[in-house]
Amino acid sequence: MSTPVPSSIDAALELLKGGDYIADRSLATVLYLALKLGRPLFCEGEAGVGKTEIAKVLAATLKRPLIRLQCYEGLDVNSAVYEWNYSRQMIEIRLAEAQGVHDRGQLAADIFDERFLIRRPLLEALSPHAEGAPILLIDELDRTDEPFEAYLLEVLSDFQVTVPELGTIKAAETPIVIITSNRTREIHDALKRRCFYHWVDYPDLKRELEILKVKAPGASERLSRQVVGFVQELRKLDLFKAPGVAESIDWATALSELNALDLDPRTINDTLGVLLKYQDDIQRLQGSEAAEILRKVKSDIAAQPLG
Amino acid sequence: MMDALPESSATPEHRSGMLANNIVHFARTLRTAGLRVGPGQVLRAIEAVEAAGLRKRDDFYWTLHSVFVNRRDQREIFDQAFHVYWRNPRLLEKMMEMLLPSVSVPADPDDKKQLSRRLQEALQPGRGEAPKEESEPPEVEVEATFTVSDREVLQHRDFEQMSQAEIDEALRAISRLRLPVPLRRTRRYQPARRGPRVDFRASLRRALRPEGLTELRKREPRKRPPPLVILCDISGSMARYTRMFLHFMHAITNDRDRVYCFTFGTRLSNVSRALRNRDVDIALQKASAQVEDWSGGTRIGQTLHEFNNKWSRRVLGQGAVVLLITDGLDREGAAGLAEEMERLHKSCSRLIWLNPLLRYGAYEPKSQGNKAMLPHVDEFRPVHNLDSLAGLIAALGMAPTGVGQGGADKRLSTWQTELRKE
Numbered sequence: 019m020s021t022p023v024p025s026s027i028d029a030a031l032e033l034l035k036g037g038d039y040i041a042d043r044s045l046a047t048v049l050y051l052a053l054k055l056g057r058p059l060f061c062e063g064e065a066g067v068g069k070t071e072i073a074k075v076l077a078a079t080l081k082r083p084l085i086r087l088q089c090y091e092g093l094d095v096n097s098a099v100y101e102w103n104y105s106r107q108m109i110e111i112r113l114a115e116a117q118g119v120h121d122r123g124q125l126a127a128d129i130f131d132e133r134f135l136i137r138r139p140l141l142e143a144l145s146p147h148a149e150g151a152p153i154l155l156i157d158e159l160d161r162t163d164e165p166f167e168a169y170l171l172e173v174l175s176d177f178q179v180t181v182p183e184l185g186t187i188k189a190a191e192t193p194i195v196i197i198t199s200n201r202t203r204e205i206h207d208a209l210k211r212r213c214f215y216h217w218v219d220y221p222d223l224k225r226e227l228e229i230l231k232v233k234a235p236g237a238s239e240r241l242s243r244q245v246v247g248f249v250q251e252l253r254k255l256d257l258f259k260a261p262g263v264a265e266s267i268d269w270a271t272a273l274s275e276l277n278a279l280d281l282d283p284r285t286i287n288d289t290l291g292v293l294l295k296y297q298d299d300i301q302r303l304q305g306s307e308a309a310e311i312l313r314k315v316k317s318d319i320a321a322q323p324l325g
Numbered sequence: 326m327m328d329a330l331p332e333s334s335a336t337p338e339h340r341s342g343m344l345a346n347n348i349v350h351f352a353r354t355l356r357t358a359g360l361r362v363g364p365g366q367v368l369r370a371i372e373a374v375e376a377a378g379l380r381k382r383d384d385f386y387w388t389l390h391s392v393f394v395n396r397r398d399q400r401e402i403f404d405q406a407f408h409v410y411w412r413n414p415r416l417l418e419k420m421m422e423m424l425l426p427s428v429s430v431p432a433d434p435d436d437k438k439q440l441s442r443r444l445q446e447a448l449q450p451g452r453g454e455a456p457k458e459e460s461e462p463p464e465v466e467v468e469a470t471f472t473v474s475d476r477e478v479l480q481h482r483d484f485e486q487m488s489q490a491e492i493d494e495a496l497r498a499i500s501r502l503r504l505p506v507p508l509r510r511t512r513r514y515q516p517a518r519r520g521p522r523v524d525f526r527a528s529l530r531r532a533l534r535p536e537g538l539t540e541l542r543k544r545e546p547r548k549r550p551p552p553l554v555i556l557c558d559i560s561g562s563m564a565r566y567t568r569m570f571l572h573f574m575h576a577i578t579n580d581r582d583r584v585y586c587f588t589f590g591t592r593l594s595n596v597s598r599a600l601r602n603r604d605v606d607i608a609l610q611k612a613s614a615q616v617e618d619w620s621g622g623t624r625i626g627q628t629l630h631e632f633n634n635k636w637s638r639r640v641l642g643q644g645a646v647v648l649l650i651t652d653g654l655d656r657e658g659a660a661g662l663a664e665e666m667e668r669l670h671k672s673c674s675r676l677i678w679l680n681p682l683l684r685y686g687a688y689e690p691k692s693q694g695n696k697a698m699l700p701h702v703d704e705f706r707p708v709h710n711l712d713s714l715a716g717l718i719a720a721l722g723m724a725p726t727g728v729g730q731g732g733a734d735k736r737l738s739t740w741q742t743e744l745r746k747e
Binding site for chain 2: 026027043044047048050051054055057062091092094102104107108111122125126129160161163164165200201202203204207210211214215216217256258298
């Protein structure tokens with residue numbers, strides 16, 4: 019059975035925490051509103067800050083099915099909403115001919131029947147589910163083109179889909195919709211207006227430490243503190259791609275796998291590829307700059323030990 | 326909406342009425358501050374606040390934030406407005422009252438002074454339409470000369486308004502525009518008689534008609550122009566062409582979708598939104614108000630760095646073509662320019678450099694900036710006639726392997742191999 023949606027902002031915060039997602043209060047507020055008022059949640063932010071994770075955690079904690087629509091350029095109705103099963107339809111026509119059915123109207127009604135309809139994610143999300151309203155994750159919406167975005171307007175405002183041969187299919191229960199975007203292009207205002215908007219930012223030092231404690235339990239406290247300090251410093255630099263939370267989790271895990279207890283310039287140089295994904299950035303940091311940052315981080319930690 | 330209100334005891338309802346009023350006023354404040362807030366959002370905000378409750382100031386903040394803010398860059402304005410307004414709404418109203426007349430005062434004489442040239446033409450029909458022998462000398466001077474006086478106008482960041490004839494000409498020219506880039510195949514299909522793929526859905530529908538399953542319907546990939554990103558140099562050395570380039574960018578922005586325009590001199594400005602305005606005079610006015618470095622120096626390396634870091638991932642998707650308009654004369658001795666050019670080249674599908682210097686036959690890539698940039702462009706185009714939009718468009722549309730002087734410069738590959746050897 020599914021868990022009911024949270025009844026307050028604090029409950030929403032707890033819910034996310036229950037799924038190992040350390041959120042700040044702003045996210046919990048928006049999420050609570052989206053759940054309570056049944057409107058989509060639009061998450062925008064840099065890559066690797068945990069946008070997609072929100073939907074996954076929600077599905078796990080609310081015990082609902084997760085339906086994911088991964089967007090890409092040229093995504094069309096056939097792969098996003100529904101498609102007719104043509105080969106089965108052809109066979110049906112042949113069978114009807116063999117049986118001597120000549121009523122064309124009857125034949126049309128027969129082959130454009132729900133039995134021959136292949137449900138794709140959007141239609142699937144509108145169908146009734148035993149566990150309650152599903153969670154529909156529309157991932158990286160910025161990767162599609164504008165026509166698909168325009169199509170989504172109808173789906174997201176009325177939660178209904180029109181199949182010309184069948185008529186309009188309306189959602190039995192409003193699905194919980196989470197939309198993410200990496201901002202590789204600007205999504206149109208009309209779509210955003212139908213959603214609750216949230217910019218998912220990099221976490222602050224304290225929250226990132228908490229996240230590491232949950233997500234990379236193998237790393238010692240001392241190491242985690244240094245990792246977070248280092249990553250936070252990197253984000254202040256003018257890099258082509260600053261490391262996200264996903265990268266710091268990966269890095270902490272990698273370092274603990276290497277049995278590192280303490281950061282030193284050499285280890286950093288060797289593992290920088292986990293953290294930075296562009297050659298220019300890596301080249302720039304390797305050597306003296308990384309050592310310089312590490313020195314600063316260590317002196318910061320010495321100056322004010324946390325907790 | 327009624328069922329969303331709290332249980333019907335008189336006080337809370339009254340209170341929520343007060344709150345609703347305040348939210349409406351707050352929304353109006355945001356609108357004055359430049360956020361796009363419509364009545365639908367106000368309703369949604371009231372609904373959201375009722376759902377979230379008013380126990381904590383923080384929650385209230387994020388509730389309103391989730392409804393009123395649509396883009397990341399609006400956060401700052403929202404933040405300030407929120408803190409001023411919800412501390413003391415009265416105070417803010419007073420401030421706005423004080424501000425309003427002072428805002429409208431300069432606007433008024435401005436309107437009178439800058440009565441649109443087109444409107445003037447319309448009011449005095451003799452002038453605009455009249456054949457040339459009747460038109461007065463000053464008109465002709467403006468039309469024909471792109472000289473020193475024009476440059477001075479630029480430095481005051483004030484552009485000559487466009488005459489109706491110019492607008493007509495621009496529209497005609499833009500309709501002739503063929504960019505030297507092929508259409509991009511999308512992954513969507515359209516019906517086509519001799520397409521490469523079978524359209525099963527259409528075929529099946531066809532089969533249900535009385536003639537039976539006689540023919541297969543076909544489809545083919547749909548094509549559309551790729552996104553276009555224009556980076557335009559507006560430094561001192563390019564000053565005499567700036568007005569024309571702005572007109573060009575405005576015309577092309579309004580002609581097709583997915584065009585992004587940036588200007589750069591010592592800093593980078595994104596003028597896409599300003600240029601999207603249909604009216605050319607308003608668009609140019611807005612753009613010129615936004616850009617602060619007219620006719621100054623050039624820091625190509627630094628501005629390209631800013632573009633690469635801040636914008637490239639947002640506007641260079643889906644096979645974008647970059648049109649770089651500059652003479653490549655860099656104030657800072659081309660520091661870091663080669664690296665940034667390389668990055669730019671690698672993140673777009675085609676990089677076209679339009680260089681006004683190239684129209685002089687004896688052009689050689691001598692300056693440091695030119696040397697740094699040249700190895701990283703796909704196409705190098707001269708502009709022979711820069712006095713008009715039509716000239717520019719003709720230059721852009723010429724076939725890449727043009728005969729004689731036309732089209733892309735064939736010397737590009739020679740220069741590139743030479744530069745690589747160095």
